[in-house]
Amino acid sequence: xxxxxxxxxxxxxxxxxxxxxxxxxxxxxxxxxxxxxxxxxxxxxxxxxxxxxxxxxxxxxxxxxxxxxxxxxxxxxxxxxxxxxxxxxxxxxxxxxxxxxxxxxxxxxxxxxxxxxxxxxxxxxxxxxxxxxxxxxxxxxxxxxxxxxxxxxxxxxxxxxxxxxxxxxxxxxxxxxxxxxxxxxxxxxxxxxxxxxxxxxxxxxxxxxxxxxxxxxxxxxxxxxxxxxxxxxxxxxxxxxxxxxxxxxxxxxxxxxxxxxxxxxxxxxxxxxxxxxxxxxxxx
Amino acid sequence: xxxxxxxxxxxxxxxxxxxxxxxxxxxxxxxxxxxxxxxxxxxxxxxxxxxxxxxxxxxxxxxxxxxxxxxxxxxxxxxxxxxxxxxxxxxxxxxxxxxxxxxxxxxxxxxxxxxxxxxxxxxxxxxxxxxxxxxxxxxxxxxxxxxxxxxxxxxxxxxxxxxxxxxxxxxxxxxxxxxxxxxxxxxxxxxxxxxxxxxxxxxxxxxxxxxxxxxxxxxxxxxxxxxxxxxxxxxxxxxxxxxxxxxxxxxxxxxxxxxxxxxxxxxxxxxxxxxxxxxxxxxxxxxxxxxxxxxxxxxxxxxxxxxxxxxxxxxxxxxxxxx
Numbered sequence: 001x002x003x004x005x006x007x008x009x010x011x012x013x014x015x016x017x018x019x020x021x022x023x024x025x026x027x028x029x030x031x032x033x034x035x036x037x038x039x040x041x042x043x044x045x046x047x048x049x050x051x052x053x054x055x056x057x058x059x060x061x062x063x064x065x066x067x068x069x070x071x072x073x074x075x076x077x078x079x080x081x082x083x084x085x086x087x088x089x090x091x092x093x094x095x096x097x098x099x100x101x102x103x104x105x106x107x108x109x110x111x112x113x114x115x116x117x118x119x120x121x122x123x124x125x126x127x128x129x130x131x132x133x134x135x136x137x138x139x140x141x142x143x144x145x146x147x148x149x150x151x152x153x154x155x156x157x158x159x160x161x162x163x164x165x166x167x168x169x170x171x172x173x174x175x176x177x178x179x180x181x182x183x184x185x186x187x188x189x190x191x192x193x194x195x196x197x198x199x200x201x202x203x204x205x206x207x208x209x210x211x212x213x214x215x216x217x218x219x220x221x222x223x224x225x226x227x228x229x230x231x232x233x234x235x236x237x238x239x240x241x242x243x244x245x246x247x248x249x250x251x252x253x254x255x256x257x258x259x260x261x262x263x264x265x266x267x268x269x270x271x272x273x274x275x276x277x278x279x280x281x282x283x284x
Numbered sequence: 285x286x287x288x289x290x291x292x293x294x295x296x297x298x299x300x301x302x303x304x305x306x307x308x309x310x311x312x313x314x315x316x317x318x319x320x321x322x323x324x325x326x327x328x329x330x331x332x333x334x335x336x337x338x339x340x341x342x343x344x345x346x347x348x349x350x351x352x353x354x355x356x357x358x359x360x361x362x363x364x365x366x367x368x369x370x371x372x373x374x375x376x377x378x379x380x381x382x383x384x385x386x387x388x389x390x391x392x393x394x395x396x397x398x399x400x401x402x403x404x405x406x407x408x409x410x411x412x413x414x415x416x417x418x419x420x421x422x423x424x425x426x427x428x429x430x431x432x433x434x435x436x437x438x439x440x441x442x443x444x445x446x447x448x449x450x451x452x453x454x455x456x457x458x459x460x461x462x463x464x465x466x467x468x469x470x471x472x473x474x475x476x477x478x479x480x481x482x483x484x485x486x487x488x489x490x491x492x493x494x495x496x497x498x499x500x501x502x503x504x505x506x507x508x509x510x511x512x513x514x515x516x517x518x519x520x521x522x523x524x525x526x527x528x529x530x531x532x533x534x535x536x537x538x539x540x541x542x543x544x545x546x547x548x549x550x551x552x553x554x555x556x557x558x559x560x561x562x563x564x565x566x567x568x569x570x571x572x573x574x575x576x577x578x579x580x581x582x583x584x585x586x587x588x589x590x591x592x593x594x595x596x597x598x599x600x601x602x603x604x605x606x607x
Contacts, residue, residue, distance in 0.1 A: 009502055016504035020395055023387030027478070028404070030471050031411045037426045038418060088318035096312055097319070106319050109326050111597045115525060117532025117589055119559045120329060123566075123582045127332035147325055154322065180311035208415020211534035211559065215566045238417055245421050245539070253425075260418050271413045275406070 042261025045254035054222050055240055058249035064259050066223045070234040074138050074217060075207055077230065078145035083199060086150045087188075090157025095183055098158065107158075114151040121147045122212030130216060138224070138234030141217025148209060149202035156198025160191040193281035200274035204267045210238035219243065237263055329586065337580030339573055348580060354545035354561075356570045361577035363584060365545040369462065369555040370585070372548065373537060374530040376466035381474045382523060388474075389481035390507050405482065412475035420539035423468035428459025428540060431467075436552055455552030463551040465541040472536050473526045480522040484515040521599035528593040532585060534559040558585040 049063040056062020089106070097103040121144050129140040164187050172182030188195065213236055220235040237259045244256030334341075340361060341348060351362025392405055436457040443450035455461055488511045496510040512519065542554020543564055556564075558581045569575040 009505070013502035013504040016390075016502075016507070017395060020387040020391040023384040024391040024404070027384055027388050027474055028407070031407070031475065033426070034414075034419065034422045034471070037422055041425075085318045085321055088315045089322055092312075092315035092319040096315055103319075106322055108594075108597060108601075110322050112590060112593045113322065113326060115528050115593055116329075117534070117559060117585060119532065119534045119562055120333070120582050120586050120589075123336070123562065123579060124325075124329040124332045126566075127336045127579075128328065131336075150322065150325075154319075178305060178308040180308035184311070204413055208417060210415070210417045211563055214563055218567065238415070241417055241421070242535070245424065256421065260415075260421055264414055264418050267413055267415060268410055271410055 038257070038261055038264055041254075041257035042264075045256075045258030046261065050255070050258050055235060055255070056251070057221070058247065058252055062255070064237065064240060064255060064262070066220065067235040067237045067240040067259065068262070069223065069227060070138060070217070070220070071207070071237040073228060073230060074142045074145060074213075074234060074236060075203065077139070077142040078149055078206055079199065079203055081142065081146035082149035082153055082202060085146070086153025086198075086202070087157050087195065089150070090154040091161060091183060091188075093154070093158040094161035095179070095187070110151050110154050113147075114155060117211075118144075118148055118209055119211035119214075122215055125212065126215045136216060136218035136233045138217050138230030138232065138236075141213050141234060141236065142230065144212035144216045145206040145209060148212065149206050152202040152205060153198050156201070157191075157195060160194030160198070161187055163194070164190055193277055197274045197278045197281070200270050200277065204270040204274065207270070208238060208263045208267050210242055213239050214242070330583075333579055333583040333586055337576050337583050340576035340580045341583075343573065344577075348577075349584070352545070352547050356565075356574050359571055359573050361574070363558075363577075363581050365547055366556050366558045366561045366581060367584060369541065369548060370531055370557040370559070370588070372462060372555075373466045373469055373541070373557055374527055376463065377469035377473060377530045378523065378527050380467060380470035381477055381526065384470075385474050385477035385481055385526075388478040389485055392478075392482050393485045393511075394503055394507055405479075408475045408482075409479045412479055415535075416472060416533055417535040419468055419472045419536040423464065423536065424460075424539040427468065428464060430459075431464050432457045432459035440552075452551045454550045455554070457552065460540045460542040460554060461552045462541065462548045462555050465537050465555075465557075468536050468540055469530050469533060472533065473529050476529065477522060477526040480525065481519060484518045484522060485511055487518075488514045517599050517602055521596045524592050524596035524599070528589050528596060531592065532559055532589050534563050538563050558582070 049061060050065075051063060051068070052065055053061065053063035054066040055064060089110075092098070093103055093107055093110075098107070125140050125144040125147065129143060130136055168186055168190060169179075169182055172186045173179060177185075217236055217239070218233045219239045220233045222235075224230070224232045224234055241256045241259040241263070244252040244259070247253065344351070344361060348361065348363050349367065350364050351360075352364040353360045353362045354365055355361070388408065392401060392408075396404060436453070436455075436459065439449070440453050440457060443453050492514060493506060493511060496506045501510070537557050538560040541556055541560055543556050543560060544554045545556055545561070548555035562578050562582055566575070566578050569578060
């Protein structure tokens with residue numbers, strides 16, 4: 001009877017191991033398949049026109065240059081807003097009010113915002129900035145993206161500040177420096193690597209976001225005039241990809257794949273850099 | 285010691301550097317303002333959704349939630365179709381992704397050769413960051429044709445008339461519909477859930493695992509009866525986080541669900557989710573009440589995800605996990 005029990009346990013164990021290996025293989029295959037078609041289709045659509053010409057009408061020559069410029073502009077503006085708000089909010093949670101009940105509430109809401117559906121952020125910004133002013137704008141798109149980046153930055157800022165040793169604060173304050181000075185000149189500086197990691201992860205998150213841009217920045221077939229004016233509807237990669245992929249024209253679909261490759265490549269590169277920065281930080 | 289040192293130093297500081305103190309107050313105020321802005325953002329989302337959706341909510345009342353009529357021509361709207369679509373696709377996606385994510389996490393923590401552990405773990409985490417629109421495009425152009433040819437058609441021809449299988453598989457075999465959308469969603473939340481579960485399993489103290497092995501437990505027993513129960517609460521939190529993602533995911537679903545507002549009648553029937561309906565129709569809404577109905581849908585989605593995410597965060601918090 002004991003032997004039978006042992007055999008059953010052994011078989012169960014083998015089945016379990018086989019299951020784990022099999023599903024891991026399955027998952028890796030599925031994900032490799034996605035990357036593979038992204039590469040094949042994306043590189044097939046890439047050429048010089050993609051980087052030099054504005055989005056075409058179906059059947060004519062064109063590229064993604066206006067969408068690339070629009071995406072970069074909106075992401076940069078969004079990151080400027082998000083870094084300002086996120087770093088300050090994270091600092092407040094770590095250094096000032098994090099232990100109060102209000103602090104706990106803010107932290108909880110930040111966590112919820114961290115994974116809230118991005119399309120709702122888009123609706124909110126539409127109601128806030130698009131409907132009242134009767135126009136879609138790249139600026140509204142930036143605000144929507146910033147709202148998605150802020151929770152990430154707040155979270156990482158709080159985490160890395162709490163990792164800084166208490167002696168650092170005490171030493172600064174003991175020298176007679178005001179706490180705010182210690183935070184800005186000592187803590188932020190020693191947490192620089194962690195803050196950079198958070199910023200990069202936030203950037204990676206927003207650079208591929210599509211849903212909130214559909215009804216904030218909308219789209220634009222041409223470059224804005226002047227090209228940096230975000231008060232107008234602004235072309236951006238995700239929405240151009242969305243429209244192109246759903247269109248019935250092969251050339252627009254090819255362009256969409258090329259754009260998808262650009263975005264995925266950017267996101268992967270930024271994430272990898274973020275990991276390297278985080279590793280360097282840990283080592284020092 | 286520090287308790288006494290700081291109050292002693294404070295009056296000195298205040299006398300010698302009043303400017304610094306003022307800057308300090310301004311700085312603290314700014315930080316507080318930024319933190320409060322987060323609260324305002326979440327409050328703003330609720331308020332704007334309620335205000336924007338009010339015309340539809342007051343016109344259709346509670347029936348809005350239970351009616352499956354969605355007709356922009358006659359301006360009659362009911363949210364039941366998209367709500368059911370959202371819940372079904374998210375639940376199916378979770379059902380598909382959970383065992384696989386668990387298997388991947390167990391593999392990485394218990395079985396994987398040390399040399400492969402880092403590369404596979406990194407790959408899984410990197411894939412969690414790929415934008416959802418890429419998953420959507422892949423679903424539409426690569427997955428859907430294959431699914432139609434190798435799954436839908438064989439299943440539909442194998443189904444006996446009148447059987448349960450036939451009920452489940454009626455529809456147009458074009459590769460889009462409820463089940464394909466759920467599969468794409470599952471692939472999308474998979475890396476995320478696997479990475480979270482792995483993080484959790486790594487927090488189990490080595491002594492706990494080792495003593496289980498020392499008692500002669502097999503790998504399966506260690507994982508299923510020791511380490512997994514050890515992180516149970518956090519694991520439930522992680523799963524609900526994945527569910528929250530699946531509920532609110534827009535782009536991956538919009539491409540492949542088929543976008544019809546009727547009640548989905550089978551796994552291959554086309555349907556819609558709240559997010560896909562908003563993404564498809566918002567900029568092309570034909571009347572103010574249409575826009576309001578879409579915003580009300582957003583409010584429903586917000587309430588569902590807020591409940592799921594809130595619960596997930598509470599569970600994770602109690603586990604003490606930093607995720």
